[in-house]
Amino acid sequence: MIITTNMNLKKKSYHLFFFGFMLSFFSKCTPDPSAIEYFRSERNGDFKARIVVDSTNIYRNNRNNGQLSVDIEYKAVLLDSDIDSIEWVFPDGNPENIKETLSTSVNYSNYGRFNSMLILTKVDTIYPNNIYSFKDTIEISRPVEISYKEANWSSFVTTDSDNWLVLPNNQNVIIRENEIFETDTPFEASASFKGFENKKLKFSIDYKLTYKNPLTNNITQNTKIEVLIDNLKAFGVSGVSNDKYFTQEFVVDNLSDFDFKIKKYPSISLSDWQLSLTASSTTLSDVDVKLYDLVNQDKIIGYINLEQTSTSTETTSYEALLNTTINGTKYNFGSNNQNIILDGDPILIKPGSNYKIIFNTEDSLPSSYEILDENFSSIPINIENNEYYLDATFKKLFISVE
Numbered sequence: 001m002i003i004t005t006n007m008n009l010k011k012k013s014y015h016l017f018f019f020g021f022m023l024s025f026f027s028k029c030t031p032d033p034s035a036i037e038y039f040r041s042e043r044n045g046d047f048k049a050r051i052v053v054d055s056t057n058i059y060r061n062n063r064n065n066g067q068l069s070v071d072i073e074y075k076a077v078l079l080d081s082d083i084d085s086i087e088w089v090f091p092d093g094n095p096e097n098i099k100e101t102l103s104t105s106v107n108y109s110n111y112g113r114f115n116s117m118l119i120l121t122k123v124d125t126i127y128p129n130n131i132y133s134f135k136d137t138i139e140i141s142r143p144v145e146i147s148y149k150e151a152n153w154s155s156f157v158t159t160d161s162d163n164w165l166v167l168p169n170n171q172n173v174i175i176r177e178n179e180i181f182e183t184d185t186p187f188e189a190s191a192s193f194k195g196f197e198n199k200k201l202k203f204s205i206d207y208k209l210t211y212k213n214p215l216t217n218n219i220t221q222n223t224k225i226e227v228l229i230d231n232l233k234a235f236g237v238s239g240v241s242n243d244k245y246f247t248q249e250f251v252v253d254n255l256s257d258f259d260f261k262i263k264k265y266p267s268i269s270l271s272d273w274q275l276s277l278t279a280s281s282t283t284l285s286d287v288d289v290k291l292y293d294l295v296n297q298d299k300i301i302g303y304i305n306l307e308q309t310s311t312s313t314e315t316t317s318y319e320a321l322l323n324t325t326i327n328g329t330k331y332n333f334g335s336n337n338q339n340i341i342l343d344g345d346p347i348l349i350k351p352g353s354n355y356k357i358i359f360n361t362e363d364s365l366p367s368s369y370e371i372l373d374e375n376f377s378s379i380p381i382n383i384e385n386n387e388y389y390l391d392a393t394f395k396k397l398f399i400s401v402e
Helices: 002-029
Strands: 037-043 049-053 057-060 070-078 085-089 097-099 103-108 112-114 117-127 130-139 144-149 164-166 172-175 187-193 199-211 225-229 232-237 246-255 258-264 268-279 287-294 299-305 318-326 329-336 339-342 347-349 354-362 365-373 390-401
Touching: 049 117, 049 130, 057 070, 070 085, 112 390, 172 187, 199 225, 199 232, 225 246, 232 246, 258 390, 268 299, 287 318, 329 365, 339 365, 347 365
Parallel strands: 037 130, 057 144
Antiparallel strands: 049 070, 070 103, 085 097, 085 117, 112 144, 117 130, 144 390, 164 172, 172 390, 187 258, 199 246, 199 390, 225 232, 225 258, 268 287, 268 318, 287 299, 299 354, 318 329, 318 347, 329 339, 354 365
8 A cells, every 4th residue: 555655646746747847848938929029121122023014105185184084004023932012102193002912903183204112021930039021112114104195186276267277187287378367466276274283394296387389598587386385485486497397395384274375477468558550651550559568577568460461662661659558648658779768759660561579678667679570580470379378287295294
C-alpha cells in the first residue's frame, strides 16, 4: 500500500512539472502585441507596373464646360506578383479614388489635363515582431487631356448667313466674298462659351485666304481678318499668301464666359465719291461712274466702260471730275500733273475702250490717280472679275485648358 501511494505521488509530480514547462514555453513564444514594430517605406520605381488607358487625347464639342460626361477606362498592369494592395487616385475625376481593382472607369465633367496615380502596397511579415509595409506610387506617363474641337460651324451666329458656307463635312467653313458691301463694316461670326472658371486657355485655329482672281503682284497690307475673344483682338491677318493654310495659336488668361469671334473685312465697299464724265462732243452722252473704296487701303477705284461710244473726230474726249457732296455742298476734284486737287482741271479720257481708274488718298482726300487701259494692261477692267474679292476659310478650332 505504501508503495502504491508513493507511485501515485510520483505521477502527480511528473504531471505538474510537464504542465509548468509547457506553460513557460508558450509564454515565451507568443508575441506581446504591444511589442510589435511596424516599418513603412515609400519606394520610387521599385514596384513594376504601368497604367493603361483607352485614350489620352479626347475631343468634345460642348461649349459649356462642366457639362461634359467623358468616361475613361483605366487598367493596371502589374509586373510584380506579390503586391498585396492597390489604390487608384483620380484628381478631379469621379470617383476620385478606388481600391482593390485592376481596372475601373472614371468620369470627367470638365475640359482639362488629368493625372492618375496607382498606389501599390506590399506587406512583409516574415519576422514575428516586425511588420514591413512598402508603398510605391506609379503615375501615368501621359495624362488624359480633354479638349474642345469645333464640329458645328453652322451654329455660329453671323451677320450674313448667305456668306457663311459650312462644307458638308461640318469641319470647314468659308466666308465668301462675291459682292460689293454697302459699307466697310466687317462680316462677323461668333459662338459663346461658358463655365471655364477663370482658366488659362490655349486656342489653335487653321485659316487660309484665297483670291477669286489672284494677281502675282497684288501685295497689300490692309487688315483682312481678325479673331477676337470678346472684344480682345487675339490676332489679325494683313498680308496674304494665296490659298495656303496657316495655324495660329494664342493663349488667354482668366476666361470664364466668353465669345469667340471671327471678323472678315470686305475688300470693296461703295464709296461716297463719284466720277462724272462730260462729253466734249454733243454726239456723246454724259456718264456717271460708280466708285468703290478699297477697304483700309487708302484707294478709290472705278471701272469706266466707253467701249461702245463712237466719236466724230479723233480729238473728241471725256472730261472727268471726281466729286462728293457733304452737308449739301458739292466738292469737285480735278487734275494737276497727275495729282488731284480741289477744283483742278478735268481728267481727259478717250472713248472707245474700257478703263480702270485708281485714286490714291491721304487723310481721306484724293491725292493722285492712275488710269489703266484694257488694251495695255492684264489687270481686270470690270468689277465682276476684280482682283480684290477674297474668301477666308477656317478649320481645326481647338481650345485646351493650360
